[in-house]
Amino acid sequence: MNVSVQESHCPICFGSTECLFVVTAEQAAQHFVARETSENIHESLKSKITTLWLADTCVLRECQTCGFGFADPFRAGDSEFYALAYPRVGYPTNKWEFSQTLRALNGRSLSGPVLEVGAGYGLFLDQLTAMHTSAQPVAVEYHDDAAAEIRKRGYDVRQQDFRDGTLDDLKGRLNAAFAFQVLEHMDDPEAAFARWRELLLKGAPLFIAVPNVTAIKYAENNSGLIDMPPNHIGRWTVDALKLIGYRNKFELVRHETEPFDAISFLKTDCLYSYFRRAQQRGTLANASRSQRLRPWGRVIEGATAALYIPSRLPIWARHFNQRLALGSTLWVEFCAR
16 A cells, blocks of 8 residues: 655644554544444445545644644544444533533633533533523534433524634623533634634633543553544644644643543553454454444453453553553643733
């Protein structure tokens, strides 16, 4: 296979980049829907990914200046991709970044409109309005089922891209904005930050949470899951966030990494290792994964995943001293200048 890895400049600081690795459309499709599970969906997904990339391959790059990692082509998945890759969408009932953000807002006044992009089922907004009863939430959420659930909660829901003109009624009026596990999906982050600045009042906060790059690299370098495009296409560092924020009149006030939780880490690591093996045809993990929708399928999967635990022990031992950097989320607070 002839794959070009010629340099592409960083979309955040325009610096030089290096190639981390290359993935094919077949590998990406196998990551989301294994051929052995559903060949028809797998083939449709592979075709869709090839169309998005305009190629059979995608290069994962990392900026040597700001550390931003990105998929090249830097193109986000569309609604058709997500319908194929994630036909059933689930949202966690709580996240560390929810409580972190609520602590940061404790004692502040939020009287008026606030915006959450990628609001899921509105569970963060429930917690926010319980603390700030005068806040007027507006939610951006594309998924039809999730948007319907948010409406049941009585919130204003918009199902359009917030970067276009659909939120002009909120321009210069927002008291706060939130985007949790959203920015890594976006292929035009510059437009997102510019739009947030148009919508927010001067001095208003913007809270963002993204996957922790250190945890991503640990998984990828130790036989765990690849943070696969075109689902996640940006790997954000503090330096990259600070740069794009500054260009768009935001000051980065503070940032924190989710505290390491040993039980959560070990469980996730075992699952990611199993899922990575399950993508390889002919493996025991692949065979058990193809049975997951049958009676006892989940039990078979759990037992198979447990068989690989001994192989993870040396890896855990090697990374013991690094463990405090392996929390899953990076959280930042900006202030609109």
